[in-house]
Structure formats: C-alpha cells, structure tokens
Amino acid sequence: MKKEFAVIGLGRFGGSICKTLSDQGMEVLAIDIDEDKVNEYANIAAHAVIGDSLDENVLKSLGIRNFGNVIVAIGDNIQASILTTLILKELGVEHITVKAQNEYHEKVLSKIGADRIVHPERDMGRRIANSLMSNTVLDYLELSEEHSIVELVAGQKIDGHSLIDLDIRAKYGINIVAIKRNHDIIVSPQASETIRQGDILIVIGADVDINRFENRLVSDS
Template identity: 45%
Template structure:
C-alpha cells in the first residue's frame, strides 16, 4: 500500500508540531514556509522541506501539490495568505485540504471555500483544558460535533471491581463505554461482564449532556 503523503504549509509552532507528529506516525511530510529560517529548523526532521510562497499558483504547481493526499494550511497570523492558499489548493484539485483558523469568521470563510476540515487549535485546547480542570477524572475530551463527544475518564477508587452491567451507563445516562484501557491492554467494545478497576481509563461516547451527567454521578456512585 502506498504511504500517504502530507504537506504542511506554515511551519510555526502549530505547523511544525503537527508535521513532526505526522513523521512520528511514519508518514511522508513536506514542510513549506516562506521563512527560510523556519524551514531550515525542520530540514533534518521532515521528509522534505521547501522555501516557497504558497499564495503563488505556479509555485504550488511546480511542487506538485495536487499529488499529496492531504495538505494542511497552518499559516500563523496572515489570514489573507491562509485564505489565498486555501483557494489555490482547492482550485488545483488537492484531495483533502485542512486549514487552521485564527477566528470564527476566518473559519467560516474557509468553510465557504470548501475546505474539508477547519481546526481551531487555541479554542479547542482551551475547551479541553477547561473540562479537565473542572472534572479531575476527565483525562481527555474530543468534540465530534456540536452535540457529540468522546471522553476519556479515569476510574476512581470507589468504582474498583464494578462491572459494566452494574454501572450501566447506557440505561442510566444514554452514553456508551466503547473501550477500557487497562494496564495490560485495551478492551475494545467491552461486554457487560467486564470489570473496571481503579486507574483504568474508560473511553465514552455520547452527547455532551450525557457525559456531563455521567461524570457528575461518578462521585455519588
């Protein structure tokens, strides 16, 4: 199977971090930035790097940008360059375009342009950290949509040895435990007879309200 190829345009803090993690996942990554110093810092990290202005159509054509499976626009604080780049990528027929938005309005413009996925790194991280601070057992929080969330919740000591049948989150709250991360491995689609222990991590899917109710009632179980 051909390895997926990614291009990351904009090698600031977010872009470089994202590009490094893609490389760590054994994926081919081209890093692009018009700042030669930013590119130089990533030369020995990424598969390929290039100094280029992504707002120039001929430059993108010469790179062969349309051949990449996914292109991420992570341009820092230049909204105009971000939008122009997104337009060119869509016009050139890039399969999947992901773009970082600096503001809600910026994100709406990107969506109107047909960008496949718009991400808000600072806003989303703020939401996740707020949830983690407010709920000590909550390890991670990923919003799938406006209404649905996947959450990782650490099992408190009071639930040690409780079976999923006893806990019964589906009947009580409407949310589902789709996996349990234990010291010796992960149980996917656990059965009602499976038992949770202190410090196991439950992966739960449901609406925001369902998961909030579940978190609140953990203390009283």
C-alpha cells in the same frame, strides 16, 4: 503504502504536525516562505522547500495536487491562509485541513470549501477547562457542539461492577469504547468486563449524558 502530506506554514502548529507525521513514518512535504524555518525542518520532513503558497505556479511545480492531505498552517496572516486554501481547491487537492484564527476566518474557509477547520488554541483551552472543572476528567475532545469523547477516572461507586450490571448505554445513552488499565487498553470491552477503581474509561456521547454519568456513577464526591 505511506500516506503523503504537505504542510504549508512551519510555525508552532504546522511544525508540530510536520514532526509528528514524520515521526510516524509519513511522507511529508514541508513548505514555508521563511528560509530559516525550512532549514529547521530539512532533516525532519521528507522534503522541505522554500515557497510562496500564494504563487499558484510554485504549488503546481511542487505537485501539490498529488498529495492526499494538505494542511494549511499559516500563522496570523488570515488573507494568505484564505487565498492559499482557495488556490488548493482550484488545483483539485483532495483533502484540505486549515488552521483558523477566529470564527470569521472559519466562516470564510467553510464557504470556499476547506474540508476540515481546526482551532488549536480554542480547542486546547476547552480541553484544559474541562479537565480543571472535574477531578475525574483527564482529557476531553469535542466532536461537535453537543458531543464529545471524554476520559473519566472510575471511582469507588462503580468498582467491581460489570458493564452489563451498570447498563450504561440504556440508562445514559453513552458508550464506553475503551478502558485503560495500568499499561493495558481494552478496546470495545465486553459487557461482562468488570470495572476497577482507577480505570480510565474512554466515553463517547452527548455532553449532557456524559455529565449525568460522571455525576452519578464516576465521581466519589
């Protein structure tokens, strides 16, 4: 059964979500007040409509409460973003994801009940900064202020060692949840799995522990 999504706001962020979900076979309702943007996604989303998300009657007529996930991707108009989120909550939408412009915007969204708040520019900036700081970090995803998922390139220091030999969980308090090797992905690797130089280790844990692991075992510097 396909999941149904509604995306309100078809700027770069909302448009990207709309296209990605549609490409994955999801049912997407794309909504924007700008006719040109709606026309742009008419052949991408399952349904693309011109509508003002500040008009409760419009959202009701679109059956917005029947969508399991609604993404509010309104651009620079913070007031419209907040009011749209409030209307969606009052209509009983199950799960609302909202793009925040700044910390103040996030605080308000949190208080009115947004289920997930994202900062695409900030989060991408952090990912790029973390990848630039280290030759071994390929990608970085922040889970909280202190925990992350990181892709690390295995160096010569751990080449040929098994996970049980390294005893990573006990020594560093982190978990290797997957290993990318060439075109293969080893999910939940066994303790007997041997790491090879150049493997991409997908690691989850506290930032301080991941940094200790990277400095002592992964980096060749």
